[in-house]
Amino acid sequence: MKRPSLADPKRLSLNTATTRGRWGLAEAIEGCARHGIAGIAPWRDLLADMGVDKAARAIRAHGLTVTGLCRGGMFPAASARARKLAIEDNLRAIDDARTLDAQCLVLVVGGMPEGSRDLEGAREQVLDGIVAILPHAKAAHIPLAIEPLHPMYAADRACVNTLSQALDLCDSLDRRQTGALGVAVDVYHVWWDPDLEAQIERAGRKRLLAYHICDWLVPTKDLLMDRGMMGDGVIDLKRIRGSMVEAGYSGFHEVEIFSKENWWKRDPDDVLRMCKARYRAAS
Amino acid sequence: MKRPSLADPKRLSLNTATTRGRWGLAEAIEGCARHGIAGIAPWRDLLADMGVDKAARAIRAHGLTVTGLCRGGMFPAASARARKLAIEDNLRAIDDARTLDAQCLVLVVGGMPEGSRDLEGAREQVLDGIVAILPHAKAAHIPLAIEPLHPMYAADRACVNTLSQALDLCDSLDRRQTGALGVAVDVYHVWWDPDLEAQIERAGRKRLLAYHICDWLVPTKDLLMDRGMMGDGVIDLKRIRGSMVEAGYSGFHEVEIFSKENWWKRDPDDVLRMCKARYRAAS
DSSP states (O other): OOOOOOOOOGGGGEEEGTTTTTHHHHHHHHHHHHHTTTTEHHHBBHHHHHOOOHHHHHHHHHHOEEEEEEEOOOOOOHHHHHHHHHHHHHHHHHHOOOOOOSEEEEOOOBBOOTTTHHHHHHHHHHHHHHHHHHHHHHHHHHOOOOOOOOOGTTTTBSSSOOHHHHHHHHHHHHOOSSSEEEEEEHHHHHHTOTTTTHHHHHHHHHHHHEEEEEOOSSSOOTTTTTTTTTTTSSSOHHHHHHOOOTTTTTTTTTEEETTTTTTGSSSSHHHHHHHHHHHHHHH | OOOOOOOOOGGEEGGGGGGGGOOOHHHHHHHHEEEOOOEOOBBBHHHHHOOOOHHHHHHHTOOOEEEEEEEEEOOOOOSSHHHHHHHHHHHHHHHHHHTTTTTEEEOOBOOOOOOOOOOOHHHHHHHHHHHHHHHHHHHHHHEEEEEEOOOOGTTTBBBSOOOOOOOHHHHOOOTHHHSSSSEEEHHHHHHTTHOOOOOHHHHHHHHHHEEOOOOOOSSSOOTTTBBBOOTTOOOHHHHHHHHHHHHHHHSOOEEEOOBBBGGGOOOOOHHHHHHHHHHHHOO
16 A cells, blocks of 8 residues: 655644633634644534634634534434424534535534434434435535444444445435535544445545544543544554545545543643644654 | 244343352352343353353253353464464363353454554454364364454454454355354444344354343443443344344343443342343343
C-alpha cells in the first residue's frame, strides 16, 4: 500500500467536541485561527448559543473551512409526530449548514426509541428519514454524511454501525453517486472492522465526505467520554489514512475527542497544540 | 419467520461467569442440579480450583451436560515463545474439555499484544493458533467454537468481531464442515450486526456449536461487567433464537452474565431462579 507522506497541517480541522465545556464557538473559531488550524466543525448547541449568522461571519472573517456541521440524524422515534419533528429539525440543520457553507451535514442516525427492541424497524425509520430530507439537502447543496457509529452505540445513538451498512444506504438512495449522500469515516467507530479497507475503497472519492480522527484507549473506561488523542491508543491511524487517500479522499482530518477525564480538563490552547503535534506525528 | 414456542427449560445452561465470585464450581454444579438446570459451562479458573477429574465426576453424578468449556484462545502475543505457550495452554484446555465430555471448547481468540497496533497481524496469529490446535481437538473429538466478541473488545480481548469473520475462519480451516470447527453465538456480542440473520443462516447446524444469552442494558455503564438479565435490555432475544432454530440449532441456551454491580451481588440461588424465569419469558 502506498504510504502518503506526513499529514498536511493545512488539512487539520477542530471538531468542537474536542474542547467541549471549555470553549464556546466564538472561542473555538479564534482558537483555530490563532493556532493555524484551517478547519472547524461546530456542534449545533454551540452554534445556537453564538447565533448562526454571527458564527458564519466569524468563520469567514478568519478564513476557516467548516468541515462538517454536527449533527443531524436521530430519526427513529416511537410516534409519527416525533419522527416528523426530527425531520423538521434536520431541515433546519441543513439550512444552518448552508449558512455556514459547511462541506457536509453529519448524520448520527439515532438508535431505537425508548422501550423498543426493534432494531430493524429503527433502521427502516432511518432510511425513511434520509429520504425525507435528501431533496432539501440537494437543493441547498449540502451533502449528507452518514456516520456509522461503533456497535456499542447501536441501541441508543446510531443503528447504522458499519461502513458497509452506511454505503448500502447511500447506494439505495443515491445510486448515481451525485455527491449528495456519502459517509463520515470516524476511526473511533470503524477501526475494528475487518472489512474497513474494502469498504473505504468501495466508498471512493464521491462518498468519502469527512474523516474524523482520535484514538482508542486500552483500557477504555467509559463508553462515551474516554476517547484518546491520536497516538495514545491502538488505532493504526496511518494505515487508515493511507486507505482514505488511496480511495481518493483529499479533504480535512477532523479531530473529535470526547474525553471527560483528560482532554476536557486541560487548557484548550494546550489541547490544540497537542492536536497539531499528534496530527503530524501519529496520524 | 417461524417463531418457536416457549424456550424448552431442559435446554438451559449456566455459564459459571453468571455466579462469579459467589460460587465455586462444586457449588455451581450442585446449584444447577438443585434448580433443574441441565447444562453447565465452567470457566477454567474454577475448574482448576476444583480439579478436573473431581469436577467431571460431580458433573456426571448430577447428569449435567457441559455445554462448553470457557475458554481457549488468546493466541496473539509479541514473541514466538509466548505464542507457543498459548498454544500449549490451548492443548491442555482441549484435554480438560475431553475429560468433562464438553460439547465444545469456546475460543476467545485474543486481541493485539500490548503496544501493538497491528490488528491484521493479530488476526493472522489467531488463524495460525487455530491451525496449531485443530488436529489435537479433532483427535479428542472436541469441537472448537470461535466466539466473535463485540467490537469494543477488538483491541484487548478478541480480534474476531463478527460472525462473518468467524465463519470465514471456519471455512478456510474446515472447508468440509466436519463439525470440528464452528462458532459460539453470544447475543451480547452480535445482536447489533445488520448481517446477523444471514450469517446465522450461513453457519447452519454444523457450525452453530453454542448459544449464549443475556441482554444489552441501556445505558451500559461498564464495557465488561454490566451485562443484563434476559428481558432487562434491548436485545430481541426471541427473534435471534428464532434465527438459530431456523438454521438448525437445537442445543442449549447458556446464560452468561457479567454483572459486577447487580447480579454478582445477589444470592446465586435467586440468580438461578431468575435465569429460569427469564429464559422462559424473555428468551
